[in-house]
Amino acid sequence: MSDNNDGKKPLGVRGGGAGGRSGNVKQSFSHGRTKNVVVETKRKRVVTPKPGAAKSGGANPKLGDPSKRPAGITDAEMERRLKALQAAKAREAEEQAAREAEEQRRAEERERRRAEIEAKEREEREREEAAKKKAEEEERARLEAEKAEAAAKKAAADAKKAAPKAAPKAAEAPAAPAAGGDDRGPARGAPTKTGIATPRKKEREDDAGRRGKGRDDSRRGGKLTLNQALTGGEGGRQKSLAAMKRKQERLRQKAMGNQEREKIVRDVQLPETIVVSELANRMAERVADVVKELMKMGMMVTQNQTIDADTAELIIEEFGHKVVRVSDADVEDVITQIEDSEEELEGRPPVITIMGHVDHGKTSLLDAIRNANVTAGEAGGITQHIGAYQVTTDSGAVLTFLDTPGHAAFTSMRSRGAQVTDIVVLVVAADDSVMPQTIEAISHAKAAGVPMIVAINKCDKPAADPMKVRTELLQHEVVVEAMSGEVQDIEVSAKTGAGLDSLLEAIALQAEILELKANPGRAAEGAVIEAKLDVGRGPVATVLIQKGTLKRGDIFVVGEQWGKVRALINDKGERVDEAAPSVPVEVLGLNGTPEAGDVLNVVATEAQAREIAEYRENAAKEKRAAAGAATTLEQLMAKAKADQNVSELPILVKADVQGSAEAIVQAMEKIGNDEVRVRVLHSGVGAITESDIGLAEASGAPVFGFNVRANAPARNSANQKGVEIRYYSVIYDLVDDVKAAASGLLSAEIRENFIGYSEIKEVFKVTGIGKVAGCLVTEGVARRSAGVRLLRDNVVIHEGTLKTLKRFKDEVKEVISGQECGMAFENYDDIRPGDVIEIFEREEVERTL
Known part of the structure; x- marks a missing residue:
């Protein structure tokens, strides 16, 4: 056995074998669960050192006997293993202590939570028991009160019945014994010898019977419901608050003698169409009543449907109200035309419009008056916008100038300039005389009915001929003062400045004759000279104020747009707080870009301005739709x-x-x-x-x-x-x-050029080709690429192209006059001797507008 294990001893369990070693380990799991397990440990090894393995010197007592170590284990290795074993034991002890502390903490936490839950449950039970006890006490008190009341009623009834019988007996009967009974007689309610109960005993029995009956009823009734508590247990329902109010109203009407309320007659504003619910609202009537009346008239409508004004008028008269017919156009009635009195009128600067043909020097003349240089910033040197400026002369007079374009396309601009002006200055170049737009400007001035002053410009040029201008103006019924007429004419030069003073004096004289006045104290009214959409400022309108004073913050409506004045900017680019009559300003604060020529009116509220703008927009849409359909x-x-x-x-x-x-x-x-x-x-x-x-x-x-x-x-x-x-x-x-x-969309014009004639002398039949005409070119030239017509007795028989053109046996491109040739038509064989062939070429000529 020792040979198989190399000297190692087998594992054992405590009590399982001699020298065996084991231990109990407590395993910890989640949620505080633990488990004790038995761990087997190795037996202590006893190593027998080999002979000669021990080194010289004394053995370390801490490392044990070297003779018992495994083979090849040195003292350093043995020391290292011992230190590792000691560190492992220390770590295991620390982990065990930490596990025990964690287990103790978890146990304490579980105990604390259990105590809290039990406390809450206990409080809840106590609360429920207290509520239940209180309800039982209230029920018991109510039942006892009912019993006491019933007993008192019964005792009173019994006493009332027993009073007549007890009166005669009372004289015979001895005095009643004291309560508790003694030798003087039996106590009240005690049983007598005859066994008949006394009245007190009878009362006690009745009370006991009633108590038993009440207990049985309450036991059969079960729990007390909310309805029983509210109705007093009688099973009925109390009246609602609305019912009580109705009852009080009936009693009040009865006390007043049933007088009916007097009907209020209203003035009902009736537009062209109206919704049924809105009609009922304006009459202060119930919608159901209005619908009922409409159904009586044979109209099955709902409250959200629209009815016409005539039907609505019948309904209003049926309910006894008065009809006030209104239309959508009535929203503009807020813009009232006020007649100004003479005391309110004050003098205002004249408005002068510069008109004339293109490149006659209108803007240059105005620049010379203003000491500015507007033409330098104009594209192509022509005016394409209306400009509005104010100029103060040396004499202190303030003049408002409008500069209009002279190009033929700007007819509408010139027309607007003539309509808002007081005086027209017609600029005519002395070297160019009267031109088409000059004539048009004269027509605009006459149509507007305003006085005219002729400024003959460019008199400094060598080719200038002012007299020619005056003479040509006579053809258009413009008679100047130099020709014994009434129209003032001044020779000026925008380049040298000659005659400018005379022109300003003539304008001032004409303005003085006109006696121009306006009321600056009323709501402003003006005309839009120009309008644009500025990137940074939004819609901007150049407005010439004609009446009143436009102030910052005013609410206005202009054409189909409305707005509130955010800023006013004069012709010099400066911000101003107000603009008086005859002052041109740029107005900021519009909700959209108006049309040039629209009239600006100041109104009281934003609602009015919005309403008027919406009405005008809808009217314009309907007008455009009607015109286009x-x-x-x-x-x-x-x-x-x-x-x-x-x-x-x-x-x-x-x-x-x-x-x-x-x-x-x-x-x-x-x-x-x-x-x-x-x-x-x-x-x-x-x-x-x-x-x-x-x-x-x-x-x-x-x-x-x-x-x-x-x-x-x-x-x-x-x-x-x-x-x-x-x-x-x-x-x-x-x-x-x-x-x-x-x-480029025009179809090209086709022109025909006749290039020659030939006469058919003989007709031949050629295999594979058909009939071939032997011809003599009598005039011009015959070309194979040209078009041909066959004439018989000067009548066109056929028009087409040539299939072949031969000179002897060769195909040729053309044959000149006096020579013979052979011709064959494409897809046509009906040719005869004596016929004439007309030869022509087509060319396309482009057309222009």
């Missing part, structure tokens, strides 16, 4: 048939200001003819946005930006979708490009 089916079919042969060039227009957009749209409408036209899908002010690109892509239209640019998302979207964006700063270029693009 065909009235009859025949008109619709005729329009569709006409549009079938018309090619359209769709475009989108975005401009910097409203007036420019309007002018461009009007110019686009004039481009086209019966075959081609330009259709503006959308026009607006402000930068080109992503929504514009989406609309352009859906319609296949280019986008034209006039003094505006596309933002970054719009540019990216245009690149992805392949939408073309074109930028312009001069209206000439835009109109010319659109004309060129629209011209």
